Amino acid sequence: MTLRDDGAAALEWAADYLERVRDLPVLAQVEPGEIRARLPATPPEQGEPFAAVLADLEHKLLDGVTHWQSPRYFAYFANTGSEPGILAELLAATLNQVGILWRTSPVLQELEELACDWLRQLLGLPGTFVGHIEDSASTATLAALGAARAAAPGRRAVYTSEHAHSSVAKAARILELELRPVEVDDAYRLRPELLELADACAVVATIGTTSSAAIDPVPAIGDACEAAGAWLHVDAAYAGPAALCEELRPLFAGWKGADSIVVNPHKWLATPMDCSVLWTSRVDAFREAYSFVPEYLRASEDVVNLSELSVPLGRRFRALKLWAVLRCFGADGLRAMIREHVRLAGEFAGWVEGEPGWALCAPRHFSLVCFRRDGSDEDNEALLDRVNSSGEVFLSHARLDDRFVLRLAIGNAGTTEEDVRLAWDVLRREAA
């Protein structure tokens, strides 16, 4: 193969895909096992041309793609793999950097530190926060709680809202910390008066919960943590980028007091999977938890290697895509995208509120709307199944106050008001 010729074909496929993705069925309309059954059960003995891979992608695999890139994707937290991010991934794979020590890729480490610092500035966080990139918020939260455990020997409890992401429970299980879920108030916010932190190493507060994008009262939680000497980790994986916008920044009150914060550019900042930024104001606790430099990795440079701050030893050159996105969109372009998503979510919420038989189910702060149709949980679940089976749009669900609710999450850079209107039309059609 030649990279030029096969690359041109791959690039053409990619460009064409992005042009037609709006019209493809958003949720993959296949049964479990269907894609695998189309492929040979055994590997080829002889090499095949790359064109064969590309042909199979089109003819055998594409049906198994749930189109996260579709402007009509509204499930979980919708996202965008933008063009600068995509091309940066091509370049990163070409360079194939392996970040183990600074010297194994000075550019990887220094661009990762710089890109995280650029984003820190854009979010209005103080310079005491030092950032690095993890693959996911799950790993970032695990890393943060591991550092918190190292920083408070003998204290084994972790408090978090009963609406916190499941990754907190997973991290607690891995770290053998005792998870203490805290009840929420009527806006699905952690009730800080229920915190009893004497034996706690950490509290995980969320700005933008998965179920409803609720905002925990971070200032009060931070005060409690400070008084008790507990670590405050803020999970702003989804909502974090909204802090770029001055008018939304009040929603982030108190997060400057955190010991660690996670924000996922691969969620709402136009960056392809995977890119989860973890900042901490307590680098030493991370080193205490994660630094191992065996003889075969000893080097003469006086540098804290990024591998000393996280679980994996080797990391890939994720920083390139984050840096490319920040440059090609500019702060202005990213703010415009976020504001448009918030505006569209507001429009949709208005339509729901104005329609008899439908109701909003949670306060709306960002680009997520929780709603339901009058009727039983079963009715709403069946409605969601019909909507998603149509392939026209894709939404997901949550449970709030023990009721099944629908979630419409806006996060694709290509989503227009027409796309959101289509979702509303399909919902009403299937409900009728």
Next chain:
Amino acid sequence: MTLRDDGAAALEWAADYLERVRDLPVLAQVEPGEIRARLPATPPEQGEPFAAVLADLEHKLLDGVTHWQSPRYFAYFANTGSEPGILAELLAATLNQVGILWRTSPVLQELEELACDWLRQLLGLPGTFVGHIEDSASTATLAALGAARAAAPGRRAVYTSEHAHSSVAKAARILELELRPVEVDDAYRLRPELLELADACAVVATIGTTSSAAIDPVPAIGDACEAAGAWLHVDAAYAGPAALCEELRPLFAGWKGADSIVVNPHKWLATPMDCSVLWTSRVDAFREAYSFVPEYLRASEDVVNLSELSVPLGRRFRALKLWAVLRCFGADGLRAMIREHVRLAGEFAGWVEGEPGWALCAPRHFSLVCFRRDGSDEDNEALLDRVNSSGEVFLSHARLDDRFVLRLAIGNAGTTEEDVRLAWDVLRREAA
């Protein structure tokens, strides 16, 4: 920007880079902070064209790249980001799949299962092994030991060779397991008679240690594990792909009896970072350790989601590159690459053995040669520094029997006998 135009420019840069990489200084010749100092300290307000990113990559960043893609890269474990892998990363970023549940990307899950199964077949492992992809062997070993801990409540010791990778110690610290390093014999192999497994949950055996590519006696270790009910995790992160070659497969004796095995296609299987395959014959123990399915992720399909077997919830579409590499090289092509690397390592070892004043320092099984020049540790370290500072080749070091030894690792698909000869010439020149 348009993906077609900017993509064509990025692709041309990538193709050109791979054509000239052999002649670039292998180890980046910059000081810490030098790359970051070339870049603006603050992010741009307005978006810039992608061409500006590409220009900076060439003129500001390239000096900070340590060229893992160079055929003259011989440090740590040399690797290859091959062209099918690179283009698959372009396509994966374009599709921007987020593997959370099967339904969020059926193709991601099914291709990941298939590609891991293809590789399993190629390595001669039985069908009882079920594979998935992690970002790194560090994460895979953490995941395996977490499953081992879940499978043997109350047993907290982990045995491993004193030459095991540092990721074992890191995983033990995270999981709060007691690491018990075991002495090695004169070939740097774990001495199985020293295992006392009554309170052990696991043993990590290595096929191809980082320092010297030593091979622990896996059959004896496996017997001890079986007798004691301890989990056997085999770290074949580097050497694993050699099992594709029948004549090398005897070196993998006993690994079929493992509870889990990790092999990194991003090391010696032409796959770009990151791709670490973890197989287990005990899926249930992984689910016990890592399965959380909260309400907002409940779905109707009866499928074990890959996120139930590992730490992160979301995963990217890494399977596409592994599948593309297996197809475009074919088993035959991969075997040819591995055999050539082993042959070249044998040639180099022969030159060292035949030259007065130089000596081999460890048995050679795969594509790694450990050697030193007569003289002090300081002399050898200074020699290595001079060699790497020349930029002509890049080697690394280890400590064996408390002596500083040089490591030459062959793993780049483009490495020729001339490149290896150059390394030997530079070593002798700088030693003179």
